[in-house]
Amino acid sequence: MVQVYNFLASWQLFPEKGSYEFGERPRSAIYKIESAEGRKELIISHNWVTLANEAFASQYKFMADGQLNPFDDHKLADHIQAVFIDSISFEIHFYKSGQVTLHVVHEIMPNGYLKITQQGTKDDGSSYTNTETFHKQLSVLPYSASVAGALIKPNEEGMIKHKALTAMEEQTNMQLNQIRKQIELLALQAQEIQKRKDLSLMIYTANLSFKPNIGQTYYLYEKNNGDHMLSLVSPKEWGGSGPFKKFIAAVKLLADHTWMEL
Numbered sequence: 027m028v029q030v031y032n033f034l035a036s037w038q039l040f041p042e043k044g045s046y047e048f049g050e051r052p053r054s055a056i057y058k059i060e061s062a063e064g065r066k067e068l069i070i071s072h073n074w075v076t077l078a079n080e081a082f083a084s085q086y087k088f089m090a091d092g093q094l095n096p097f098d099d100h101k102l103a104d105h106i107q108a109v110f111i112d113s114i115s116f117e118i119h120f121y122k123s124g125q126v127t128l129h130v131v132h133e134i135m136p137n138g139y140l141k142i143t144q145q146g147t148k149d150d151g152s153s154y155t156n157t158e159t160f161h162k163q164l165s166v167l168p169y170s171a172s173v174a175g176a177l178i179k180p181n182e183e184g185m186i187k188h189k190a191l192t193a194m195e196e197q198t199n200m201q202l203n204q205i206r207k208q209i210e211l212l213a214l215q216a217q218e219i220q221k222r223k224d225l226s227l228m229i230y231t232a233n234l235s236f237k238p239n240i241g242q243t244y245y246l247y248e249k250n251n252g253d254h255m256l257s258l259v260s261p262k263e264w265g266g267s268g269p270f271k272k273f274i275a276a277v278k279l280l281a282d283h284t285w286m287e288l
Contacts, residue, residue, distance in 0.1 A: 030068065030090060032113055033059045033132060037140045037160030039074070048146070048154035053077050057142065057160055066090050068108065088118065103127055138162065222284045225277065229285050232256050238279045243288065246274040 039055035055074035062069060071085035088106045089095045097106040103120035110116040114134040120127050128146040135141055140160040147153055229246060232254035238244060247255045247270035254274070261273045276288040 030059075030061060030110065030116075032134050033116070033140070034061060035059065036163040038163045040139075040159045040161065043159040045155075045157045047156060048148055049156065050076050050078075053079070055158075055160075056163070057140070057158075061090075062087070090116075094121065097121075135159075222280075222286055225275070225287055226283075226285045228254055228274075229256055229277065240279050240281055243276055243278050246277050248272050248274055 035058075037057045037059075039052060039057070041051070041053060041055075044051065052074040053076060055072065057072045058070070060069045060071075061067070066089055067087055068090045069085065069087050071083070073081065073083040075081050086097075086099060086106075088097070088108050090108045090110065092107065092109050094105045094107045097103045097120065103122045105121040107119045107121070108116060109119075116132050118128075118130040118132075120129075128144065131141075131143040131145075133141045133143075138161070140162070142158045142160070144156040144158075145153065232246065233249075234256055236258075238256070242258075245257050245260050247257060249255050249269065250271045255270060256277075260276070264270075277285045278288055280286055
């Protein structure tokens with residue numbers, strides 16, 4: 027069972043990494059591989075939720091001895107054969123009436139992900155290939171997955187778990203949205219503070235011939251020599267003939283001694 031060790035885990039599906047030529051694309055899934063204690067028998071169980079929020083579950087056992095063994099679910103196959111190529115890949119062949127009806131390849135990728143490739147035949151006789159990628163779970167979630175495996179039946183426990191997970195997702199998504207809005211508000215406030223800081227630095231390096239009063243409106247200009255000038259006189263009052271190159275902004279001194287653009 028040494029070669030099996032790398033596969034014994036619960037694997038969570040990357041829905042966006044899958045490609046499907048047959049069957050319905052799952053929204054989320056778990057693929058679990060276990061060994062029966064003291065035997066060469068493996069147990070594969072998988073549950074998944076479709077894009078239509080339907081939950082399904084399936085489980086089957088097989089001997090990991092490379093031999094052709096009887097298979098319980100005769101709707102899918104009469105016999106099953108599991109062959110371990112090495113410690114990072116193994117294949118399962120499902121036989122019916124002496125013909126391979128489904129070929130499933132399991133591969134541990136260099137990044138540690140599990141890639142499952144399913145090759146089979148549709149009802150019309152044409153072939154298909156489905157590919158799914160999983161990452162190893164630290165804890166078991168209520169989904170697992172492959173849309174073209176053994177006979178699939180809705181599972182009441184899976185439905186109950188799915189409803190609980192859906193409620194959890196709604197609550198956590200709502201909380202995350204609230205936090206995002208708070209972060210966005212804080213970001214806007216930070217931008218406003220930075221803007222006031224930059225404006226204040228510009229004004230405090232400008233030419234001041236008087237002491238500004240809090241709450242009073244002033245006018246900031248750029249002079250011909252590039253310096254800045256703060257004045258009580260508005261551009262209209264200068265009448266276009268003021269001693270400045272351009273008008274920058276009307277500003278007001280706040281109680282914290284920062285300046286705000288009006």
